[in-house]
Amino acid sequence: MDVPKQILQLIPTTQERSELLAEIDLLTKSLFQEDEDSFKNVLRNDIGKDSAGILSHLLEKEESLKQREAFLTSLKEALLALPLLHLTVAVKPSEAGLELLAKKSRSLFAPTVILDIVVDENIFGGALVSYGGRYADCSLATKMDDYFAKIKNQKSHPKGDQPLAEKIKNTVQN
Amino acid sequence: MLIIVTVAILAITCAVVTVAYSRSLLCQRRLQRENEALRSNIHAKAGALLEEAHRHSLSIIEDANQHAQDMLASTQAYVDHSNEALSGRLKDLTDKQKKQIAERADSLTVMYQNLLENLQKEHINTFRNVSKDIEIDGKEELNAFARAVEEETALSQKELAARVDAAYKKAEQEIAEYKKSELREFDKQVEEAVAKAAEKILGKSLSLSDQEELVVRALEEAHTRLMKSH
Numbered sequence: 001m002d003v004p005k006q007i008l009q010l011i012p013t014t015q016e017r018s019e020l021l022a023e024i025d026l027l028t029k030s031l032f033q034e035d036e037d038s039f040k041n042v043l044r045n046d047i048g049k050d051s052a053g054i055l056s057h058l059l060e061k062e063e064s065l066k067q068r069e070a071f072l073t074s075l076k077e078a079l080l081a082l083p084l085l086h087l088t089v090a091v092k093p094s095e096a097g098l099e100l101l102a103k104k105s106r107s108l109f110a111p112t113v114i115l116d117i118v119v120d121e122n123i124f125g126g127a128l129v130s131y132g133g134r135y136a137d138c139s140l141a142t143k144m145d146d147y148f149a150k151i152k153n154q155k156s157h158p159k160g161d162q163p164l165a166e167k168i169k170n171t172v173q174n
Numbered sequence: 175m176l177i178i179v180t181v182a183i184l185a186i187t188c189a190v191v192t193v194a195y196s197r198s199l200l201c202q203r204r205l206q207r208e209n210e211a212l213r214s215n216i217h218a219k220a221g222a223l224l225e226e227a228h229r230h231s232l233s234i235i236e237d238a239n240q241h242a243q244d245m246l247a248s249t250q251a252y253v254d255h256s257n258e259a260l261s262g263r264l265k266d267l268t269d270k271q272k273k274q275i276a277e278r279a280d281s282l283t284v285m286y287q288n289l290l291e292n293l294q295k296e297h298i299n300t301f302r303n304v305s306k307d308i309e310i311d312g313k314e315e316l317n318a319f320a321r322a323v324e325e326e327t328a329l330s331q332k333e334l335a336a337r338v339d340a341a342y343k344k345a346e347q348e349i350a351e352y353k354k355s356e357l358r359e360f361d362k363q364v365e366e367a368v369a370k371a372a373e374k375i376l377g378k379s380l381s382l383s384d385q386e387e388l389v390v391r392a393l394e395e396a397h398t399r400l401m402k403s404h
Binding site: 089090091093094097100101104105108109125127129131132134136138140148152 | 380386
């Protein structure tokens, strides 16, 4: 069963995906309860408003229990198969910032990519990015290290500088 | 009868025994008298002999004394004579020895004088030769010393140059090590200071939107780099 891409694009991070997977499990379990209103109760009480709205809209088309179960199973598999972009940042982003990052990630890497965000203040700024088994260090800490290493190299090997020992030797010999 | 006969025989036997005994007594008395006579005779002879022996001994002693006195007298005379002869002989010998010693001394004096003269001449020659040898040897030693000093000087100069080079190399190494060590320490201090400063400045000066903007730029940069490496 095909899962609409729109719902997949609504999930920005692995945290939301985990929450949604838990809600899907609850709904799946409620399908087989003796109480006929169990499914509706779960949708109303235990599922987040956004998720509940989307899911109820999607499940309207699937009337039978088996169809609903099949849809939920397909949705779960699709969520688990979403590509991950691991992102290490210095500060936890705001909701707006998170949306911005998710949007940027989807435009750059894949339309359905979700972010796995870790906060590490030692990187100062920027991000450590890992996607599809490849890694890029774009942190501010590394850029600073590179910058100071460059300055250090320039100090260590200034142009036209004669070693001190050579100077002493020449002085004594003369 | 038998008794009579027996008594008769016994009477006869007794008579015979008595007679024999009487005779024995007589004989004993006679022998005793002879013995006494003989003893007295022997005493008399022994006294005479002793007297004679005494007189003879005295005469012998007197003769011996006389002879001894004579001998002593003759011995003294001989001794006197011998002393005189010995004195004379000794005197002769002394004179002769003196004369011989004087002659020997003269000859020794002459001999020693000759010997000393010869030795003096030899020593003088030796000293002259020694002086010449010393002069020659001294010159040679001086030349050898001068050569050795020149060689040592050259060698010392080479060694000095080698030591100076080694010292320069060592100094270079030490200075390089010191420089590295100082640079490491300096870098460490700078890194620590910069890290602290960056932490303070960036952590406080960068706003959340700045941080998010940096993350967006990081995403763009990472995309570029990852696509290049892909």
